[in-house]
Amino acid sequence: MAPPFLPDAAPLLSVVSPVYRGAAMLDELVQRLLAAVRELPGSCEIILVDDRSPDNAWAKIEELSQQHTEVRGVRLSRNFGQHRAIAAGLDHCRGQWVVVLDCDLQDRPEEIPRLWGHAQQHGLDYVLASRQDRQHGLGQRLVSGAFYRVLRYLTGVPHDASVANFGLYQRRVIEAVQHMPERARFFPVMVRWVGFQGATLPVAHAARSNGGSSYSWGRRLQLAFDVMLAWSDKPLRLAVQFGLLVTGLAFLLGLITLVRFWVGQISVPGYTSLVLLLCFFAGLIISLVGMVGLYVGRTFEEAKQRPVYLVDATTNRPDSVAP
Numbered sequence: 001m002a003p004p005f006l007p008d009a010a011p012l013l014s015v016v017s018p019v020y021r022g023a024a025m026l027d028e029l030v031q032r033l034l035a036a037v038r039e040l041p042g043s044c045e046i047i048l049v050d051d052r053s054p055d056n057a058w059a060k061i062e063e064l065s066q067q068h069t070e071v072r073g074v075r076l077s078r079n080f081g082q083h084r085a086i087a088a089g090l091d092h093c094r095g096q097w098v099v100v101l102d103c104d105l106q107d108r109p110e111e112i113p114r115l116w117g118h119a120q121q122h123g124l125d126y127v128l129a130s131r132q133d134r135q136h137g138l139g140q141r142l143v144s145g146a147f148y149r150v151l152r153y154l155t156g157v158p159h160d161a162s163v164a165n166f167g168l169y170q171r172r173v174i175e176a177v178q179h180m181p182e183r184a185r186f187f188p189v190m191v192r193w194v195g196f197q198g199a200t201l202p203v204a205h206a207a208r209s210n211g212g213s214s215y216s217w218g219r220r221l222q223l224a225f226d227v228m229l230a231w232s233d234k235p236l237r238l239a240v241q242f243g244l245l246v247t248g249l250a251f252l253l254g255l256i257t258l259v260r261f262w263v264g265q266i267s268v269p270g271y272t273s274l275v276l277l278l279c280f281f282a283g284l285i286i287s288l289v290g291m292v293g294l295y296v297g298r299t300f301e302e303a304k305q306r307p308v309y310l311v312d313a314t315t316n317r318p319d320s321v322a323p
Contacts, residue, residue, distance in 0.1 A: 012042025014095030015112075018049045018085035022103035023057035030064050030071060032109040039113040043070075047093050048103070050075040051085040058313075065315035073315035080309045083185035086165065088309045090174050098169045100187065107131075107166040111203040115168040118201050125196035126173050128188075129166040131205035163188060163200060172196070183308055239288050246284065 015033055019026065030046060037044040048071065050058045061073035074092050076085060086100060099115070101107035107129065115127045165187050176194040177187070191198075 010094045010096065011045045012095060013037060013040060013044040013097050013099065013112075013116075014047060014093035015044065015099045015101065016047045016049065016086060016089030016093055017101055017103045018051055018082050018089065019057045019061070019103045020051045020053045020079070020082065020085070021055055021057075023053060023055040023060045025103055025105055026057065026060045026064060029103055029105060029109070030068060032105075033112075034068065034070065036109040036112045040116055042096075045093065045095060046071045047089045048073050049085040049089040049092075051082065052076055052079040062315055069316065071316065073313075074311060075313040077310040077312040081185075082165075083187050084309045086187050087178075087185055088311065090178060092314070093174075096171050098171070098174050099167070100169070101166045102164075106206050107164075108204055108206050111166075112168070114203070115201060118199070119168055119170075122199065123197070124170075124199055126167055126169040126191060126198040128163045128191070128198060128200045129203040130163055130200040131166075132202045166203070167191070170196075173198075181305075181308075183306070185308065235291055239291055243284075243288065246281075 015037070017029065022029075026048065033046055034044075046068075048061045048064070050061055050073065052075075058073070058075050061071070061075075064071045065073050072092070074088055076088060080088075089100075090098065097116070097119075099112055101109070111129060115129065118124070119127045169191065173191065173194060173196050176196070177190045180190055180194075
């Protein structure tokens with residue numbers, strides 16, 4: 001059994017979980033986490049980050065903090081999104097190792113000892129949980145697979161659709177991620193980018209025990225755009241290549257048209273073809289300018305240097321953690 005939690009000492013393990021529409025699951029989450037980490041040879045802390053959940057999750061986090069000294073709460077000033085909530089949890093955790101998992105219990109806390117054992121056995125800096133027999137709907141799995149294939153193509157970095165936030169990370173991996181100041185946060189890609197020695201471990205994936213996902217299709221699409229714009233300039237390169245291709249085809253078509261005119265095959269210029277070409281090139285130019293505008297807008301947002309998140313309140317805050 002793990003030794004008692006010491007508030008002023010750095011624990012062996014920190015568990016970070018962003019909370020949004022998950023108040024009903026927090027009691028079970030904490031109980032299962034505490035039972036799982038008893039198998040580890042050290043103390044632990046559980047960081048629950050309330051991303052301004054509309055179901056009054058903060059009241060439940062305060063209650064759990066009073067019941068369990070291992071539980072610490074961080075409440076954000078507004079809803080910043082899942083990955084910024086993870087960033088807040090990482091900034092407030094102190095463990096030598098860090099586990100990140102969602103609060104919906106689809107990431108099973110009972111898998112944490114397996115992740116720990118795999119990391120220790122192979123001397124790894126992180127172990128990512130590869131979700132087997134995913135319990136998401138068919139539509140969500142198809143969209144997720146398509147997103148990761150496109151992201152893999154754009155960034156040139158391998159991404160696995162079965163891997164999300166759930167994993168075990170050594171402190172130096174977390175510190176490397178913390179040194180990345182960009183506002184467009186996407187934790188799985190950031191972990192891949194920093195490098196170090198890692199591996200994946202197949203784990204069971206549970207069905208959601210309460211409610212549905214808070215990610216609407218609109219939010220998923222917005223996240224996809226944000227990640228692709230933040231992590232790759234290949235769309236701009238593709239736009240340039242496509243523009244050159246269209247220019248080459250237009251030049252070739254112009255030569256063919258001139259030759260046909262000289263040999264008398266064209267007597268009256270076609271009005272319909274002219275209108276179609278104008279519409280085509282107008283749409284192409286507007287699309288390319290819009291793509292450049294998205295990148296300019298992203299640069300503008302990053303140049304503001306606003307904080308990634310703001311904290312409203314905390315519970316069980318150790319003196320060693322800066323506000």
